[in-house]
Amino acid sequence: MDSTIFAFFFIGLLTTTRAFDPCPSLKPKSDTSDLSIIHIYGKCSPFSSPKPSSSWAATVLNMASKDSQRMAYLSSLVSTKPKTSVPIAPGQVINIGNYVARVKVGTPGQLMFMVLDTSTDTAYVPCSGCANCKSTMFSQNTSTTYGPLNCATSECAKVRGLTCPADGSIIGNCLFNRSYGADSFSATLSRDSLQLGDDIIPGYVFGCIGNVSGNSIPPQGLLGLGRGPMSLMTQSGPLYSGVFSYCLPSFKSYYFSGSLRLGPNGQPKTIKYTPLLTNPHRPSLYYVNLTGITVGQVKVPIAPELLEFNPNTGAGTVIDSRTVISQFVPDVYNAIKEAYRNQTQGPFSSLGAFDTCFSVTHEDVAPKMTLHFTGLDIVLPMENTLIHSSAGTLACLAMASAPNNVNSVLNVIANLQQQNLRILFDITNSRVGIAREICN
Ligand SMILES: *[C@@H]1O[C@H](CO)[C@@H](O)[C@H](O)[C@H]1NC(C)=O
Ligand SMILES: *[C@@H]1O[C@H](CO)[C@@H](O)[C@H](O)[C@H]1NC(C)=O
Ligand SMILES: *[C@@H]1O[C@H](CO)[C@@H](O)[C@H](O)[C@H]1NC(C)=O
Ligand SMILES: *[C@@H]1O[C@H](CO)[C@@H](O)[C@H](O)[C@H]1NC(C)=O
Numbered sequence: 051m052d053s054t055i056f057a058f059f060f061i062g063l064l065t066t067t068r069a070f071d072p073c074p075s076l077k078p079k080s081d082t083s084d085l086s087i088i089h090i091y092g093k094c095s096p097f098s099s100p101k102p103s104s105s106w107a108a109t110v111l112n113m114a115s116k117d118s119q120r121m122a123y124l125s126s127l128v129s130t131k132p133k134t135s136v137p138i139a140p141g142q143v144i145n146i147g148n149y150v151a152r153v154k155v156g157t158p159g160q161l162m163f164m165v166l167d168t169s170t171d172t173a174y175v176p177c178s179g180c181a182n183c184k185s186t187m188f189s190q191n192t193s194t195t196y197g198p199l200n201c202a203t204s205e206c207a208k209v210r211g212l213t214c215p216a217d218g219s220i221i222g223n224c225l226f227n228r229s230y231g232a233d234s235f236s237a238t239l240s241r242d243s244l245q246l247g248d249d250i251i252p253g254y255v256f257g258c259i260g261n262v263s264g265n266s267i268p269p270q271g272l273l274g275l276g277r278g279p280m281s282l283m284t285q286s287g288p289l290y291s292g293v294f295s296y297c298l299p300s301f302k303s304y305y306f307s308g309s310l311r312l313g314p315n316g317q318p319k320t321i322k323y324t325p326l327l328t329n330p331h332r333p334s335l336y337y338v339n340l341t342g343i344t345v346g347q348v349k350v351p352i353a354p355e356l357l358e359f360n361p362n363t364g365a366g367t368v369i370d371s372r373t374v375i376s377q378f379v380p381d382v383y384n385a386i387k388e389a390y391r392n393q394t395q396g397p398f399s400s401l402g403a404f405d406t407c408f409s410v411t412h413e414d415v416a417p418k419m420t421l422h423f424t425g426l427d428i429v430l431p432m433e434n435t436l437i438h439s440s441a442g443t444l445a446c447l448a449m450a451s452a453p454n455n456v457n458s459v460l461n462v463i464a465n466l467q468q469q470n471l472r473i474l475f476d477i478t479n480s481r482v483g484i485a486r487e488i489c490n
């Protein structure tokens with residue numbers, strides 16, 4: 051793991067402290083079982099001069115040296131910690147289409163249902179005062195460990211993709227924008243404790259949303275599970291050894307019966323793996339080598355170059371937990387569709403995004419679908435292949451063609467195709483495991 055990633059992200063210090071001491075000692079003591087986070091410009095901070103001075107660079111270097119203490123703390127938790135499990139439910143519990151995890155933010159912890167996103171690194175939550183936020187907001191004022199990040203931090207450059215002027219002339223908070231299609235939000239990069247199961251990760255860096263436009267931004271925030279610099283796996287350092295897995299319950303479930311399991315403890319012993327592929331241009335994404343698809347007994351005729359991984363164009367296949375319906379490049383999808391229709395009794399009709407719908411009375415003879423990856427074949431359970439119309443009369447092939455344009459090179463294995471499977475991401479050993487597991 052790249053240690054420079056951690057260089058500045060935790061400016062707070064390890065201390066022993068009583069619960070409500072407003073300015074706990076900054077000197078690390080021998081007992082580091084308790085943590086508090088002091089914002090760099092907070093009133094308790096020794097660095098709280100109103101304006102960075104010429105010794106700014108030296109100060110930053112000094113802060114970075116404390117990072118080893120934080121890493122030592124996180125490491126000390128590893129040996130003794132039992133497995134960490136965070137409950138997951140389909141997003142309909144908060145009226146959205148993506149899966150959500152129950153996590154707590156701040157001190158004391160505030161419950162948020164955050165969308166799981168394996169293709170994004172930076173987490174974000176709506177914060178109180180947010181314009182146009184419509185769901186539960188995180189009250190940063192009532193958290194004793196909250197602090198906004200200054201523009202001159204290295205995290206700010208990572209998130210904005212822009213550095214602040216080197217002369218330190220910008221001392222304001224780190225603001226950044228994100229857009230998703232036509233929707234967008236603006237946020238203040240901040241840090242606070244993140245509680246996952248029984249684990250508390252101090253000084254977690256995330257975006258505190260202050261303004262939202264549109265309806266597609268996750269209403270209670272998003273947990274970035276990608277593999278880039280600001281993601282959970284990177285920010286938790288040695289704590290989870292770069293390993294996590296999830297099981298998404300049935301899309302129709304209303305329960306938090308799924309789980310996000312963090313760290314190597316409690317992961318399936320027998321599971322098949324496929325190698326992870328790395329694209330330096332898209333460092334967050336979990337690319338895998340999809341080598342073919344079988345429908346029923348028929349190997350779908352797909353030219354190998356249509357599935358080929360190409361870091362330069364971005365082509366290939368990713369596993370994603372936030373996209374709802376799997377998408378394939380048009381030629382691949384059309385071949386799958388033809389093979390599927392060949393083995394299913396029509397007539398076929400369209401419904402919304404789905405173009406291969408048929409009467410449910412023919413569902414029991416519909417073919418199974420197998421995805422072939424290097425070293426791993428996975429037979430999709432029927433509920434991961436077909437979706438039903440609300441009237442219950444039609445069954446539709448629950449996949450779609452990626453938009454037909456020159457940028458359309460990516461195949462996405464989405465969450466509807468992942469129900470009741472355990473998907474294990476082992477970043478350390480650069481592999482993904484998949485095994486059947488009922489978690490309804
Ligand atoms: C947070 O608290 C401060 C001081 O009490 C207050 O001025 C501010 O409006 C509060 N912010 C929000 C978003 O509630
Ligand atoms: C964010 O977007 C708003 C509205 O488009 C713009 O005024 C603002 O400058 C942007 N902020 C940043 C940090 O990019
Ligand atoms: C929120 O963003 C919109 C669009 O950029 C802008 O018009 C509006 O003034 C912003 N509201 C606040 C409170 O910042
Ligand atoms: C993907 O699998 C195909 C077929 O086995 C192989 O030829 C190709 O080299 C693999 N690609 C990568 C990037 O591993």
Ligand SMILES: *[C@@H]1O[C@H](CO)[C@@H](O)[C@H](O)[C@H]1NC(C)=O
Nearest residue numbers: 348350351385388389390392
């Ligand atoms: C579908 O069936 C037709 C006619 O039997 C055959 O020519 C075609 O190759 C089949 N396509 C697929 C993808 O199986």
